[in-house]
Amino acid sequence: MGSNHQHRKSIVNRLARIEGHVRSIKEMAKADRDCSDLLLQIAAVRKALDNVGKLILQDHLEGCVVEAIEHGNQEEVIHDLQKALNNFIR
Template sequence: MENTADFRHSYSRDRQQLVRRLSRLEGQVRGVARMIERDEYCIDILQQTSALRAAVDSVALLVMEDHVAGCLKTAVTTGDAEAYTEEVMDVVRRSLGRPVRTRASSD
């Protein structure tokens, strides 16, 4: 939610780990593409896509943990906790395939 030029996102402390994980994901995606190009067995491809999904979830969880530990914690001290909490819950709902609540429907 912060837009100032000097603001550092909470994930900055894990930036290198996130970039490494994303690079690994890139390689996995290319590997699945090669499997499809080579007409490999469907189940093998599905297993690899399942591994991809788990890896993406792992990246998302790390960013979320950093967000809660940093950005949300800061929001509590600055009085912006409600907006940040709502934002986090919207992301969680989307990731679980649940509808995002609007202010009117959450009352």
């Protein structure tokens, strides 16, 4: 099912930016920056992670779910999707 991930390059790029952002927050903490600045940056990372999660979900729906339905694996893919959503949306 890996070949149907149209957004994977964008996902990887976004995760790399988030990784850099988290490193910069760590440096801000080491530099004893103001707590409100740290919290603002953490909120930005959370939002970015949520957006990556949405893109991964879109990728999954457009690729894996469609492919599974075409091959008659609806029950399995719906179960897996429900499990993933329950973990993602807490």
